[in-house]
Amino acid sequence: MNLWTELRAGAVLFEDDTALVLNKPPGVSVMGERHGTDLARLAEEAGEPVFPVHRIDKNTSGAILFAKELRHHGDLTRQFNRRTVEKVYLAVVSAAAGTTPLPDVGVVDLPLSVGRKNRVRVAGNRADIGFDAATARWSLAAGAEFDHVKSYPSQSRITAVTAGSDGGTTGSGTAAADATHRLLAVAPLTGRRHQIRVHLAWIGHPIVGDPLFDRAAAANGVRTYLHAWRLGFDTAAGKRADVTAPPDPDFWQPVSGGAPARTELDRAYQRLRGSG
Numbered sequence: 001m002n003l004w005t006e007l008r009a010g011a012v013l014f015e016d017d018t019a020l021v022l023n024k025p026p027g028v029s030v031m032g033e034r035h036g037t038d039l040a041r042l043a044e045e046a047g048e049p050v051f052p053v054h055r056i057d058k059n060t061s062g063a064i065l066f067a068k069e070l071r072h073h074g075d076l077t078r079q080f081n082r083r084t085v086e087k088v089y090l091a092v093v094s095a096a097a098g099t100t101p102l103p104d105v106g107v108v109d110l111p112l113s114v115g116r117k118n119r120v121r122v123a124g125n126r127a128d129i130g131f132d133a134a135t136a137r138w139s140l141a142a143g144a145e146f147d148h149v150k151s152y153p154s155q156s157r158i159t160a161v162t163a164g165s166d167g168g169t170t171g172s173g174t175a176a177a178d179a180t181h182r183l184l185a186v187a188p189l190t191g192r193r194h195q196i197r198v199h200l201a202w203i204g205h206p207i208v209g210d211p212l213f214d215r216a217a218a219a220n221g222v223r224t225y226l227h228a229w230r231l232g233f234d235t236a237a238g239k240r241a242d243v244t245a246p247p248d249p250d251f252w253q254p255v256s257g258g259a260p261a262r263t264e265l266d267r268a269y270q271r272l273r274g275s276g
Contacts, residue, residue, distance in 0.1 A: 004046035007039075013063060014243045018072040018236040020050060023245040026061040026223050039064070053077050054085075057194070059211065059218075062089070062228025063245040072236060079233055080191060086232035088272060089186045089196055090161070090247060092208045092225035092254045099204035102160045102182070103136040105271050108199040110138060111151040112192050119212070120194040122202045123151035129202060138203050155189040156199045161260055161268040181208065181254045185229070185268040196226065208254055227251055230269065 007025075014021040022039070024030070029038035030052050043050045043066075050066035053076040067073040079085050113123035122129070128144035131137070145151060162183040184205070186196050200206060201213045208225040211218035218224075232242045252259045 002042075002046050003037075004039075004042040004048065007042070013245055014241055016235060016237065018068055019053075019076065019233075019241075020066045020068055021231060021241075021243050021245075022064055022066070024056065024061055024064045024228075025248065026059055029058040030055045030064055033058070039066075054080055054191075056228050057197075057224070057226075059209075059224035060089075060226045060228060061245075061248065061251065063231040063243055064228065065231060065233065075236070076233065083189075083191075084234065086230065086242075087188055087191075087228065088230040088269060089188070090227045090229045090251070091184045091186055091196065091200060092181055092251070093184055093200055093205040094180050094208055095182065095205050100131045100138075102158070102184075102205075103133070105157065105159045105274075106131075106136040106138065107189075108138045108156045108158060108203055110140060110154060110199055110202060111145055112154045112195065112198060113146060113149045113151045115149075120192070120198050122198060123149065126202060131203075152192055153190065154192045154195050154199070156196055157187040157189055157272055158200075159185050159268050159271045161185050161264055162255060183255055183260065185265070185272055187272045223250065225251060225254060 008022065011022040011024070012020070013023050024039065031038050031040035033041070040050065040052055050068060051070055051073045053065040053067055053073065056062060056064055065076065067076050110129065111123040112120055115121045123146045124140040124144045128141045129138055130141055132139070160182055188195050194212065197207055197210050197212055201210070206213045209217045209222040210224050227247045228245060230242070230244050232240060235241050
């Protein structure tokens with residue numbers, strides 16, 4: 001059994017004649033890996049070429065969609081371009097003392113730009129980010145957005161799944177973050193590179209183990225606790241596929257009590273959708 005066959009056997013979340021969704025483990029690239037292998041290359045070498053429709057970062061685990069033939073790739077990518085694909089992530093984050101407490105549901109509305117060394121950042125100064133409690137929205141102060149670089153409107157909708165150090169609670173409380181960690185569900189309303197990672201870090205809730213903001217953790221082998229949890233798209237047969245990717249057991253390590261109850265996760269998902 002080759003590596004692709006082995007990985008595929010334990011990771012299929014959805015499959016029909018045109019599309020394949022896998023639950024990608026952390027530490028494996030989707031495609032374009034220059035100094036190792038990646039899923040697209042493994043599949044091609046195994047005689048089953050697949051075509052990634054979108055990407056998640058190498059350090060991110062979870063649902064990734066492939067077209068099984070190139071002729072099906074365009075329709076699937078157009079769904080991402082039209083923003084008809086539903087994407088929800090789980091993130092274990094830390095919070096510094098004094099960080100704004102998280103609302104039941106909030107929106108991070110911060111434009112992104114590319115800075116030095118091709119690093120994605122908010123297109124403004126951190127000191128100009130404010131939180132409006134009335135609208136539960138983080139945004140830049142009027143006139144504070146950079147005008148010397150190209151910027152991209154970017155929005156992420158977030159909700160806390162577990163209790164955190166600010167004392168807030170959601171769900172049944174059967175799972176809780178410790179004094180510095182909490183579990184969030186995040187729906188990127190736009191699809192910019194590194195959007196979730198940058199948005200959460202710049203509002204004071206960086207993802208645990210994210211090498212963009214915690215090089216020491218990454219150097220010590222700490223994984224990035226970001227997981228592509230849910231993916232919804234339209235199949236070639238005209239039906240809606242709603243796929244859930246269960247995180248691997250290690251993902252829950254920073255969460256006191258382990259994995260939350262299914263009811264907690266479901267409630268967080270419904271809050272993000274505006275129906276809970």
